[in-house]
Amino acid sequence: MTNTMAEVSVTDKIDVKNIPVDVQLHKPGKTTPGRYPSRDRIYVRAMKGMHQAIRRYMGFFFMGLFMLLPWLRYNGEQAILLNIAEQKFSIYALTLWPQDFTILAWIFIIAAYGLFFVTTFYGRVWCGYLCPQSVWTFIFMWFEEKIQGSRNQRMKLDQQPWSFNKFSKKFLTHLCWVAFALFTALIFVGYFTPIDHLFLNFFTLQAGFWATLAVLFFTFCTYGNAGWMREIMCTHMCPYARFQSAMFDKDTFTVAYDERRGETRGPRSRKDTDYKARGLGDCIDCNLCVHVCPTGIDIRNGLQYECINCGACIDACDDTMEKMGYPKGLISYTTENRLQGKGAHILRPKLLGYFAVLLIGCLAFAYTLHSRQPLEFDILRDRGALFRDTSEGWVENTYTLRVINKSQQPQTFVFSVSGLEDARWIGPTELTVAGGETASLPISLAADPWELAQPVTDITFTVRVEGQPDIEVSQTNRFFSRR
Numbered sequence: 034m035t036n037t038m039a040e041v042s043v044t045d046k047i048d049v050k051n052i053p054v055d056v057q058l059h060k061p062g063k064t065t066p067g068r069y070p071s072r073d074r075i076y077v078r079a080m081k082g083m084h085q086a087i088r089r090y091m092g093f094f095f096m097g098l099f100m101l102l103p104w105l106r107y108n109g110e111q112a113i114l115l116n117i118a119e120q121k122f123s124i125y126a127l128t129l130w131p132q133d134f135t136i137l138a139w140i141f142i143i144a145a146y147g148l149f150f151v152t153t154f155y156g157r158v159w160c161g162y163l164c165p166q167s168v169w170t171f172i173f174m175w176f177e178e179k180i181q182g183s184r185n186q187r188m189k190l191d192q193q194p195w196s197f198n199k200f201s202k203k204f205l206t207h208l209c210w211v212a213f214a215l216f217t218a219l220i221f222v223g224y225f226t227p228i229d230h231l232f233l234n235f236f237t238l239q240a241g242f243w244a245t246l247a248v249l250f251f252t253f254c255t256y257g258n259a260g261w262m263r264e265i266m267c268t269h270m271c272p273y274a275r276f277q278s279a280m281f282d283k284d285t286f287t288v289a290y291d292e293r294r295g296e297t298r299g300p301r302s303r304k305d306t307d308y309k310a311r312g313l314g315d316c317i318d319c320n321l322c323v324h325v326c327p328t329g330i331d332i333r334n335g336l337q338y339e340c341i342n343c344g345a346c347i348d349a350c351d352d353t354m355e356k357m358g359y360p361k362g363l364i365s366y367t368t369e370n371r372l373q374g375k376g377a378h379i380l381r382p383k384l385l386g387y388f389a390v391l392l393i394g395c396l397a398f399a400y401t402l403h404s405r406q407p408l409e410f411d412i413l414r415d416r417g418a419l420f421r422d423t424s425e426g427w428v429e430n431t432y433t434l435r436v437i438n439k440s441q442q443p444q445t446f447v448f449s450v451s452g453l454e455d456a457r458w459i460g461p462t463e464l465t466v467a468g469g470e471t472a473s474l475p476i477s478l479a480a481d482p483w484e485l486a487q488p489v490t491d492i493t494f495t496v497r498v499e500g501q502p503d504i505e506v507s508q509t510n511r512f513f514s515r516r
């Protein structure tokens with residue numbers, strides 16, 4: 034009874050479609066019966082078209098940026114260096130320390146809500162166009178295509194017995210994959226360790242244990258993910274694939290097949306102009322949309338979580354439609370409401386909510402960045418004794434002033450204290466610290482106990498940056514005496 038009620042409420046909200054289980058037509062006749070059927074290899078057919086051109090140019094641009102950025106210099110240093118060992122991230126003039134965690138947190142919040150916003154509006158375009166897994170996979174497919182040939186040639190090659198020709202093509206493909214994976218792994222590790230020595234040191238076995246391990250690890254992961262795992266990463270391992278449906282609504286743009294226009298599908302000749310009279314729709318059942326799909330799905334079966342919104346099936350179908358003389362757009366980026374003939378609703382509460390949080394995150398990030406002081410100031414009291422008597426009958430307290438120069442230039446810091454009248458400062462009052470370095474200054478304060486009103490006096494240390502009067506950081510502490 035309970036089950037029946039649950040079924041009624043679920044089907045009330047969601048249009049359930051029966052999807053045939055044998056839609057993945059990659060390598061027929063090679064499935065293992067049982068709970069975990071073996072994975073059929075997907076032979077992706079190369080396709081040209083507007084969406085593939087956009088994806089390719091975006092890939093070139095961001096891959097170029099990825100490869101270029103670690104080589105840029107700023108003030109004689111690597112401009113972007115995320116030094117985990119020293120716990121400081123340098124990005125041009127900005128150096129982030131563990132104390133700047135809030136800035137990093139805002140960056141992550143902005144990235145997360147940016148992704149939520151784009152997903153609600155335009156589905157999984159991140160996956161199809163920018164996700165490193167997709168970008169690297171498409172590059173690896175390009176190597177495969179150039180060395181082993183077209184989809185049909187690759188399928189034929191795999192069915193052939195091993196020969197010198199087959200071995201040399203396979204060997205060259207894997208060699209290119211490993212070389213590209215190694216090269217990009219070196220670039221990636223170059224964001225975390227000085228890149229100018231990394232390449233030479235790696236190949237001369239002088240890169241150090243952790244750098245070498247990191248390069249080998251990322252080479253292995255890239256080769257494995259883009260060469261072997263491919264769509265498995267997207268369909269079984271990526272958490273985003275699982276929760277993105279929570280952001281979708283009926284006005285989210287996704288790649289979709291216009292079933293009302295396309296069905297009933299069926300082959301026909303180009304000259305056949307009265308196919309509609311025979312009950313046929315515009316889909317000629319050429320299966321091109323399936324052959325070009327990197328995740329091996331048939332978009333005609335409806336929205337599926339495996340779809341990465343790459344648009345390859347749109348280009349393939351538009352190509353077919355053009356050849357047949359039909360209007361393009363049988364498969365397109367569209368919304369569920371549009372497919373049902375309802376209007377589009379761009380401004381909707383969920384989208385506006387994500388946008389509002391995104392805007393707040395950007396403003397908070399800008400404010401945190403703007404109000405960030407270029408120094409960090411701490412005071413440590415001498416743990417050995419609360420105070421010490423001097424030969425003149427005064428009491429002396431010892432402190433260690435610790436300052437982090439968060440800028441990238443050397444700075445001279447000037448220290449002072451308030452709250453303790455007529456106190457004597459014993460030690461230097463200035464300290465010059467190199468950019469991005471930490472330095473400590475042990476000092477003592479001496480005071481006449483008869484001039485103090487109580488045994489514990491609250492005092493304030495202040496540090497200023499020489500030549501920058503508007504930068505000043507204060508810390509409170511206490512002065513102990515015997516009265």
Ligand code: SF4
Pocket residue numbers: 288322325326327328329330331332339340341342343344345346347
């Ligand atoms: S169904 Fe179309 S958009 Fe989705 S992954 Fe396959 S080719 Fe790309």
Ligand code: SF4
Pocket residue numbers: 290295298315316317318319320321322323333349350351353363364
């Ligand atoms: S490419 Fe277009 S016409 Fe060909 S099977 Fe797919 S939807 Fe039908």
